[in-house]
Amino acid sequence: MxxxxxxxxxxxxxxxxxxxxxxxxxxxxxxxxxxxxxxxxxxxxxxxxxxxxxxxxxxxxxxxxxxxxxxxxxxxxxxxxxxxxxxxxKSGQTRFKTIMSDFLIGSGLRLASCVSYNHLGNNDGKNLSEDKCFQSKKISKAGVLDDAMAGNTVLYPAGQNTIDHEVVIKYVPFVGDSKRAMDEYSTQIFMGGTNTISSYNQCEDSxxxxxxxxxxxxxxxxxxxxxxxxxxxxxxxxxxxxxxxxxxxxxxxxxxxxxxxxxxxxxxxxxxxxxxxxxxxxxxxxxx
Structure with missing residues (x-):
């Protein structure tokens, strides 16, 4: 330097x-x-x-x-x-997640569950197949919904300010840099109902x-x-x-x-x- x-x-x-x-x-x-x-x-x-x-x-x-x-x-x-x-x-799946949480919570729908799964076969995917390395990525991805909840105390009052948020990443060598990402967003709506939106995205991660x-x-x-x-x-x-x-x-x-x-x-x-x-x-x- x-x-x-x-x-x-x-x-x-x-x-x-x-x-x-x-x-x-x-x-x-x-x-x-x-x-x-x-x-x-x-x-x-x-x-x-x-x-x-x-x-x-x-x-x-x-x-x-x-x-x-x-x-x-x-x-x-x-x-x-x-x-x-x-x-x-923040380029793909997580950026999309911040847009979706904006849309859902901003529409008055209580996002209750957000589950993300993706697999890829490049060197990043191989590295993340190690549990100790994946922990860093999981923590990085986990916090993207925090301020959306904090900004709406009507939907997320004290004691109920959590979202079931899970992130899964798997290493699949065959797909190379072509990352496959699947997300499921489940919200609580009127009169105890639920609404679920699922997405599938395929992209060259790099x-x-x-x-x-x-x-x-x-x-x-x-x-x-x-x-x-x-x-x-x-x-x-x-x-x-x-x-x-x-x-x-x-x-x-x-x-x-x-x-x-x-x-x-x-x-x-x-x-x-x-x-x-x-x-x-x-x-x-x-x-x-």
Whole structure:
């Protein structure tokens, strides 16, 4: 990274490696993290690369689902005035899930069960066939419905704010990169009735993810040059949440997974930065 910085204007690290095993080392503060590094103790490779990127003030974008961004990492990025964003590319099944949950819950239907099954035969699928690696992916996918529930306390009051949410991934070598995804959404409707919507999707997984890589690198570079009231964005570039399954933010209490809210937030920021009025969905000028 240090050598590359001498040869180009800016270095951006985009982590696209295989899903790592879910690891929860005993790290309570930044000092603990640095002690583990100095003592050559076990840490995921993504954490070591992330720390190196922060040291060199290179933007670090985490496209994989493992738990790289411990609070100590975020604190270190803040101290070094470095920029990070993640985690886990959101391109196909999970993006569709955020759209469907928006639609169902926004329509006043209580989403009670969401079951996702998919199989693929590329290296990602092979890696996820290991239980310890799959745990990272399962956790990454599991949280995408949380803010949809939190935003509707009528359908999800305290004590009833859960959805039966299951995720299954199987490795089938024959299908290669052609991922097959099946989802079932069951909702509670009027007078105790139920409604179930099932979907089937077949796509080239890598071809869905590749354009996102270009987008997040271009936008990450742009955001690194932006300031609001004289202050830089960050250390977490949360405006890139649109591209991630498990977004991290500068404020843990405000994490948004909703497709429409993430997209509106991103496009409105870009409009404001370009001197264009952001969208006004009240339409009061039309008295509509």
């Amino acid at each position: 240090r050598d590359m910085k001498q040869r180009v204007d800016k270095v951006i690290i985009l982590w696209t490696a295989n899903t790592e095993m879910f690891l929860t080392p005993e790290i309570n503060a930044l000092d603990d993290l640095m002690a583990r590094i100095d003592g050559n103790q076990a840490l995921p490779a993504s954490v070591l690369y992330c720390v190196a990127a922060i040291e060199e003030q290179c933007i670090y974008l985490n496209g994989s689902p493992q738990n790289t961004f411990h609070p100590a990492i975020v604190e270190y990025a803040r101290q070094k005035q470095s920029l990070i964003a993640g985690s886990d590319f 071809l869905l993810a590749t354009p996102l890589m270009y987008d997040m690198v271009v936008l990450g570079e742009l955001f690194s040059r932006m300031t609001i009231n004289g202050e830089r964005l960050g250390p977490v570039l949360s405006y890139l949440s649109f591209f991630f399954k498990a977004p991290i933010t500068n404020h843990e209490e405000y994490i948004v997974n909703s497709f429409s809210r993430q997209r509106d937030t991103l496009t409105n920021l870009l409009k404001v930065a370009s001197g264009i009025m952001p969208d006004d969905t009240t339409l009061l000028s039309f008295q509509f």
